[in-house]
Amino acid sequence: MTTGKLTYLLLGLLLLVLFILGIGLGSADIGFMEAIKSLFKSADSSPEAYIIQELRLPRSLVAILAGAGLAVSGLIMQTLFTNILAGPHILGVSSGASLFVALTILAGSTLGDMSLPFAAILGALTISSLILFASRMLSSGTILLIIGVMIASFCSACVSLLEYYADSSALRSFVIWTMGDFSAVGKTHLPTLAVFVMMSVAICFAFSKGLNALLMGESGAHALGFRVKSLRTWILFITAVLAGSITAYCGPIAFVGLAVPNLVRFIVKTANHQVMIPLVLLTGACFGLLCDIISRLPGDDRTLPVNVASALIGAPVVIIILLKYQKSIR
Amino acid sequence: MxxxxxxxxxxxxxxxxxxxxxxxxxxxxxxxxxxxxxxxxxxxxxxxxxxxxxxxxxxxxxxxxxxxxxxxxxxVSYCPTQILSYGNLTVWDVVSNGRIPHLSWLGKLKTHDIELVENSLELMGISDIKQQLISECSDGQKQKAIIASALAQETxxxxxxxxxxxxxxxxxxxxxxxxxxxxxxxxxxxxxxxxxxxxxxxxxxxxxxxxxxxxxxxxxxxxxxxxxxxxxxxxx
Missing domain, CATH: 3.40.50.300 (P-loop containing nucleotide triphosphate hydrolases)
Known part of the structure; x- marks a missing residue:
């Protein structure tokens, strides 16, 4: 128990440090102490307070929500497919969300419209149902992942086709969105994103008994009192809401869902979701903040796309996972 | 019956x-x-x-x-022939999952549940490997973990x-x-x-x-x- 509490404490501290770094770094030179003080002032009191409260704080909070939410959705998908290489991005779920968002943006919606999260959730749901259907016919996890990658490519091709025929202003806003961005959400849409993420994560946690049962196989879970089909459908729906809503607001962000749960597997030796979900949540939040900080490293007005940062950290992690878990990957 | x-x-x-x-x-x-x-x-x-x-x-x-x-x-408890090796699934995880039908909706193990899990591990002679990953277990050890899980289910x-x-x-x-x-x-x-x-x-x-x-x-x-x-x- 003590090591468990220590892990939470250390992750909590790391999150705090990254949060302070996140609000302290940026093109305007505001010291860390000043940044912390500005959190408690009114936004109108000084230009620094305005920058912190209107720009950097929402952005850091979005990074926390998106990182945590994507990481949890990755963990749940991994359980659903009993494959530690599953995740919203690799299975094409994010691409499905992107395609539906592209259709909506290119049809005239702008970022922030409520139509976007719903389109993204619908897209995510469509692809994850397709993947779940495919997984029922396959015994090989490798084939499933390749099908996911193919679906992702197919969706990307459809998106490119849409881009080709789009007018330049819609195209620009869409292309920027695909690169991943925590700042576009802003203070106005932050509460909506927060509601989507926090509710879905809470529901995932409430499902932890069922998620644990799924690890016993289909008949095993049934013998523990679960109706596996309806359990799978509910869980799939929640992961689609998580991955879809985050994709709608921040763009298709790669690697978080795949890398974070596996990073946590290096820290704790259990598959119990009651332990895993909170830890994945915290680590995902840290990962999101870290990506945000890296994306702002150039130091001037320019920022790197979040996807560049997440791939820079995520890709090596995934390679290490592959090497470590080669035995248990089918 | x-x-x-x-x-x-x-x-x-x-x-x-x-x-x-x-x-x-x-x-x-x-x-x-x-x-x-x-x-x-x-x-x-x-x-x-x-x-x-x-x-x-x-x-x-x-x-x-x-x-x-x-x-x-x-x-009724049911032991399938085999179990998947998945990620960090440990022997303890498998056996304690047997308690799921008896847990409250949040699924936290109480002292009584932990005792029963320990007893089942003991009975199947796998107490010493309870922290071991299923992926590192032999087929026989996996089989024992599944049966211990069914015992923990108390049916x-x-x-x-x-x-x-x-x-x-x-x-x-x-x-x-x-x-x-x-x-x-x-x-x-x-x-x-x-x-x-x-x-x-x-x-x-x-x-x-x-x-x-x-x-x-x-x-x-x-x-x-x-x-x-x-x-x-x-x-x-």
């Missing part, structure tokens, strides 16, 4: 027809038969995973079709689907001892196996799946079917 009443079992056609008998409250029941005769399907039907094609099955006088899943999970009926399939000879002998110990505690164990020589002596009752029927060792023509089954070289 399990009672079958004109039960027809199978998927799109009957694998086993008109089962009509009653099993006792405790003891070891051996379930034998060629591959594909419906041993696993029978188990899946008892836990409600596969619907009956016709007839009824009663557990403690209650029709299984009327018992909610959560309640059935407190009466009066245990269904074991080919528990000896992946075990070496000493482990098989050991498992047999553990099974008779468990049945002496007043549990009913139904075990399917191809290890006839091992189970023949141990079983209180033998069930043979043949010609789309279940013939029990109490039936008069049992020996005829049993000889046909064993001498054709199909067993073992």
């Amino acid at each position: 399990i009672r079958f009443e004109n039960a027809h079992i199978g998927y799109d056609h009957d694998l086993i027809e008109a089962i009509d008998f009653e099993l006792p409250n405790s003891g070891i029941i051996g379930l034998f038969g060629k591959n594909g005769t419906g041993k696993s399907t029978l188990f899946k039907t008892i836990i409600g995973l596969q619907a009956l094609r016709r007839g009824n099955i009663f557990i403690h006088h209650q029709n299984i079709s009327e018992i909610p899943g959560k309640l059935l999970a407190k009466k 009066s009926i245990l269904l074991l689907d080919e528990p000896t399939a992946f075990l070496d000879y000493p482990s098989k002998q050991e498992l047999l001892k553990q099974l008779s110990f468990i049945s002496e505690a007043g549990k009913l164990i139904i075990v399917s196996s191809h290890d006839l020589d091992l189970f023949e002596e141990l079983c209180d009752l033998k069930l043979l799946l043949s010609h789309h029927k279940i013939i029990t060792s109490e039936d008069t023509d049992f020996n005829k079917y049993w000889d046909e089954f064993t001498t054709k070289g199909l067993a073992k």
Whole structure:
């Protein structure tokens, strides 16, 4: 128990440090102490307070929500497919969300419209149902992942086709969105994103008994009192809401869902979701903040796309996972 | 106690027809038969995973079709032949999952649950590897973890689907001892196996799946079917 509490404490501290770094770094030179003080002032009191409260704080909070939410959705998908290489991005779920968002943006919606999260959730749901259907016919996890990658490519091709025929202003806003961005959400849409993420994560946690049962196989879970089909459908729906809503607001962000749960597997030796979900949540939040900080490293007005940062950290992690878990990957 | 009443079992056609008998409250029941005769399907039907094609099955006088899943999970546990090695799934995780039907909705293990998990690990002789990953376990260790999980489920009926399939000879002998110990505690164990020589002596009752029927060792023509089954070289 003590090591468990220590892990939470250390992750909590790391999150705090990254949060302070996140609000302290940026093109305007505001010291860390000043940044912390500005959190408690009114936004109108000084230009620094305005920058912190209107720009950097929402952005850091979005990074926390998106990182945590994507990481949890990755963990749940991994359980659903009993494959530690599953995740919203690799299975094409994010691409499905992107395609539906592209259709909506290119049809005239702008970022922030409520139509976007719903389109993204619908897209995510469509692809994850397709993947779940495919997984029922396959015994090989490798084939499933390749099908996911193919679906992702197919969706990307459809998106490119849409881009080709789009007018330049819609195209620009869409292309920027695909690169991943925590700042576009802003203070106005932050509460909506927060509601989507926090509710879905809470529901995932409430499902932890069922998620644990799924690890016993289909008949095993049934013998523990679960109706596996309806359990799978509910869980799939929640992961689609998580991955879809985050994709709608921040763009298709790669690697978080795949890398974070596996990073946590290096820290704790259990598959119990009651332990895993909170830890994945915290680590995902840290990962999101870290990506945000890296994306702002150039130091001037320019920022790197979040996807560049997440791939820079995520890709090596995934390679290490592959090497470590080669035995248990089918 | 399990009672079958004109039960027809199978998927799109009957694998086993008109089962009509009653099993006792405790003891070891051996379930034998060629591959594909419906041993696993029978188990899946008892836990409600596969619907009956016709007839009824009663557990403690209650029709299984009327018992909610959560309640059935407190009466019957089922051990599949194998378990997936997934990520950081440990022996402890597998065994403690057996407690799921008894936990509150948040699923936190209480002191009593932890004791039961420890006891089950002890009984199966795998306490020393409880923190080991399933992916690092031998097939025999995995098998023991699955059975320990079913024990932790605290049911009066245990269904074991080919528990000896992946075990070496000493482990098989050991498992047999553990099974008779468990049945002496007043549990009913139904075990399917191809290890006839091992189970023949141990079983209180033998069930043979043949010609789309279940013939029990109490039936008069049992020996005829049993000889046909064993001498054709199909067993073992």
